[in-house]
Amino acid sequence: MGMPSERKIFQNAWVVDDVFEAAMRWVKFYGVGPFYISQDFSIGNVQYRGAPGELRMSVGLAQAGDVQIELIQQHSDSNSAYRDMYPKGGHGFHHCCVWSSDYEADMKAYPAAGYEAVTYGGGDGSAPRFAYFDARKDFDIFLEIVEPNDSIRATFEKVRKAAETWDGKTDPIRINMPDGSYRVP
8 A cells, every 4th residue: 555655764763862962873883973962942734543632742853865864853752753762761763754745645645555654743833743653563663744835945955954064073063043054062
């Protein structure tokens, strides 16, 4: 059964204990970077297994060729797709992500295929609409869909362009600022 979403995986994501330390491991070992880190933010309209939820986290993004690397550090103690796979203090590979070309259709198609929507939300200006589906029974990971909007596409394009021109040394960790600039730790 095919899904309405696009089939091209553009992102692989890891749950980590410390987004800064994890990003520097990627920089030092793989030469992937620079990492753009958004610190301690909350996403709105979050649902966890159909009930209201909370999601506060820090996220680091970098580009490795055609694939975006996402590092996620959850700060809230609430249940989430991240905590379903890794308890607090745990870490590892968590999900692959694709764009959703029809979010409502995807929200029906994935559960119909046997993949429960565990954590979903956004769409309120805090983040685009997204959903994590539990696909561990078949793939050992979660699957994420994201509904694209101009803001998220611009952010991801900034990360991609920075990787293309990065010298491997200058500002490997870049903390996102509200005005679109960055500062270094």
